[in-house]
Structure formats: structure tokens, C-alpha cells
Amino acid sequence: MNPIRAVARNTFREAIRDRILFSLLFFAVAMAGAAILFTQMSFAIDAEALINFGLAALTLFGVIIAVFLGNQLVAKEMERRTLYTLLAHPVRRWQFVLGKYAGLLLTLLVNCGLMALAFLLALSYVLHGTHPGESIIAVAFLFIFLQLALVTALALVFSCFSSPVLAAVFSLALFLVGNFTGDLRAMGRVTTHLPAKLLALGCSYLLPNFSDLNVVTAASHFQPVRADWVLFNIGYVVFYAAALLLAACALLAARDLK
């Protein structure tokens, strides 16, 4: 597993030296500004507004980082031919793919972890302490990270066979469409037109389901979620991401590095 660890560490180092963590500064300023702004409103909605805004911003920042770093994971290495030298060493192509994925997940974990900390500080300022239903916030953080893990895997697959720009477009498109899989499924259930029903239901099960991973509304109302539902979604993301990684490994393994 050494090559995977080495590639992951180098991917993390690249992200840090590319000043990705500067995004934290923007996020921290946005959180501080939002906290001050929302405390000017009534107590009833200031926490709800901050949670909605904070979690949406965290998701947005995370997805941007995941897509724009993820789409370059393989494509950039091929474009700059750094992959040639790397693969001439005892690194299998699948090890490279997994190392890249692990490195970007670590980057996202550190980045989002620090953003979550900034968000919690702003929230405690608005709430003047803590709230008994705050555990849902932790679930929201976990689900945002799961979404990012899925987006990164998507970007990695596209990065294996298309240019960085196209990989970013495809990944973002699937992220957006994936946020409507719940609606697509509901539409498939109510429609009586068989081809439309099959298409809607088929797409809703095949496309990555980001809508179930969005618990921002529940979090803003401090509504608890069921533990089995959390576990199901963790399992779903693990399996879906594993399938995508398998596809990325197969695509890269079959490719001539001209």
C-alpha cells in the first residue's frame, strides 16, 4: 500500500502548496459577516438562516474544490507528462488512481473540517452557546463530506478520459442533476406513461443520489434523523464511489499514454 500512501501524500501536498486553503479565509470572513448580519434579525430565524447559509456555503466551497481539483487529478498528470515518470516506478495504475483519490479526500477533509469549525464558531455566537438538537449539524457535516467523496469520484472518472474542462462540466452537471433524483423518482412513481416511468425511475436509481444526502433543511430546524438512514447513506456512497473508482482504474489501465 506504500505507493498509494505516497501518491496520496503528494496530492495533498500539491493542493496545500497551490494555496487551496486560501478558500478557508473567504469562508471564515463569510461566516463572520453572516453571523453579525443574522443576529440583527429576530432570534427565531437567525440560527436557521445561518445554518442554511453556512451549510450551503460549505457544500458549494467543497464541491468547487472537489470538481476543480478532481478533474485535474489524472488529466493534468497526463497533460504535463508527470504520469510517465511516475508509472515507470513501481506504481500500478490502480494504485495511482486510489492514491490520487485518497489525497484529494484528505485535502477536502482538512479543508471542510476547518470550514466546519468556522461555521460552528459563528453558530455558537448566534445561539449564545449551544442547542440541544445540535447533533444533526454533525450529521449534516458528514453528509456534505459524503457528497464531496462522490463528486470527487465522478471527477476522477471523467478525468481519466476527457480534458479537465469537460471533466469539470460533466461532474458539475451530474452533481446538479443528482440533487433532483428524489423528484425524478417521485415523478416516475406518479406517471402512468410506461416509457417515461421506466426512464425516470431508471435514471433516478442510476444517477448519483445527492438529494438524499442533503439534510440542510432538517439541520436548520434541528430535526433529528434516523441512525439506520444515516448508515444506509454511508453504505450507498461507499458502494457508489467504489464502483466509480473501479471504472476509473479500468479506464486508465486500458489507456495508451501516448
Add this chain to the structure above:
Amino acid sequence: MTAIECTALSKDFPVGFWRPRPRRALDKLSLQVEAGEIFGFLGHNGAGKTTTLKLLLRLVYPTSGSARILNLPIGDPRLAAQIGYLPETPYFYDYLTCRELLSYYAELSGVPAATRPAAVLSALRRLGMEPHADLSLRKCSKGMLQRVGLAQAIVHQPRVIFLDEPMSGLDPLGRREVRDLMLQLKAEGATIFFSTHILSDAEQICDRVAILHRGRLRGMGRLDELLAEPRPEFEVIWAPLPGRAQPDAWAQSAQLLSQNGQRRSVVAATELWNWLDALRTQGGSLLSVTPLRRSLEEVYFQEAGTTPTPGDVA
């Protein structure tokens, strides 16, 4: 012992978007490189040299044929740790320093953490890059990057080293240093397979060369054998006697070598005795007669079946 063996190795690349057709980049290449040799792989740009190296390193897959390195099929996981590779015009992670880059590649090659710093320093020292060990790669010149590229190819002490145009981007001093390094590596037992279109470099250090032209092997052999093949011509160095007139034809065909009138003529073997008789009777002093040896450049163009044009080879 055979270090590298290719058997009818071929590679087609698809050309065209809608209806891709195969274009043969390498055609049934068969060759053997013995362990401890410096093997020069010569050819024009686009002859198939880089494709061959990429096939041997499994960066591209063969259309047909096979290859073995150190008696293992290419693609065997045990092989990669015993191979070093310098790509043509190498690119590296420019956010790293020279030391960090070499440490990364050494780690990937399985150099233990305890000995890694010493191995990195030793490789940098061999390439004269020790003073720049902590310089960021984005601040390195082209020549420095080439040296770092060579350092990463040898940091894990591989048994077989593939170098794609290793002298490219280096000044004359750098080229000599790289040649010396290759000879040192050979003395340490490494096998070196390097592609080049700079024939003078190959002539100075290669034990054997292969000539590739449009994807086909056109010639291969020991350098001393290829160059020893006699050329049916002689070089005659002579000087006219003072005060004696020389025939015009002689003066035109001869090349003036020095201020004191020494001249050089190239004479066909069949004409040599007549030419020397004429020199003696018409007044001239003979300084030397030397059979001409073929240069690698002549061998190259003869095997490649082409005539030299400017920029073909250096």
C-alpha cells in the same frame, strides 16, 4: 546475460476521429541488449524511438509481439523497481524542490526511509545538483531539470536504465558530464538503453547501436564493427615542393590544411598508386596516407537509406 529482449514488437496507433485507421509506429522490432552494455537507439524524430521506450515501460501496450527485461516479461510487478527512466523533455511537479522530488520517487521505488536521504543526496551529487537540492523545480533551468530527471532515474540504483534523449537541453559541458555518468553507471554494472539523434554522443559511448527508420529496424551492431568496415578511400596529406608548379586539378580537389601549404586529398583505393606516382613525378612531398574509417553518421544514413539534410542529425 540478456538484459532487454524484444521479439517482433509492433505498435499501431489509430489515426482519425470518425473512422480511425491504424498507423504503424513500430514494425516487428526484434533486438537484444546484453547486460552491462550501453546501447544506442538511433533514429530521426518520429522514427519510433520513444514509442519503443514506452512499450518497454508499459506506458503504451503492444499491438503484437513481446518483450522481456531482465528475463521477466514487461509488466511484471517485480521489474519496475529495477528500472530507471528519463523521459524526453521531462516535466516534474514544480511545487516540489529537487530533494523532495527525488525523495518521492525513491519512496515509490521502495528505497527504505532510513537510507532515502542519503540515496537522494548521492544522486543529486552525481549530477552536480547538490548545491541546488532545496531549489524549487519551478525555478530550475532546462538543463537543471534534465539533470534532476537523470537523478530520479538512478536514485534507486536500477539495473536497467532507459534514457530518452538524455543530452537534450544540456550545454557541451553538461553533455560531457552525462556521458561520463553513463560510463560510470556502466562500470557499476548497469545496462543503459538510450535513444538519441546526436550521433557524436552515441559514437563516443555506445557499445552497440540500432538504427530505426520509420518504425523499422534498419541496422544493428557493435560500434567498432560497424565503423571498422573499410571504406575504399584513403586520406593523403601532402605538400607541394617550393617553386614547383602544381596541376590545377590537384589544387582544386585538395583541401588546404595549413599556412605552410599542407594539403589533404581523398583518393579512391583503385587510384592510389597512380596518384602517388603522379605526386612523385610532378613535384610534391608525401606526408601521410591513411585508410579512411566510416563515421557513424555515414553508417546511419546508409542504413536508414536516406541522405543527410540539415537538421536531421547532429
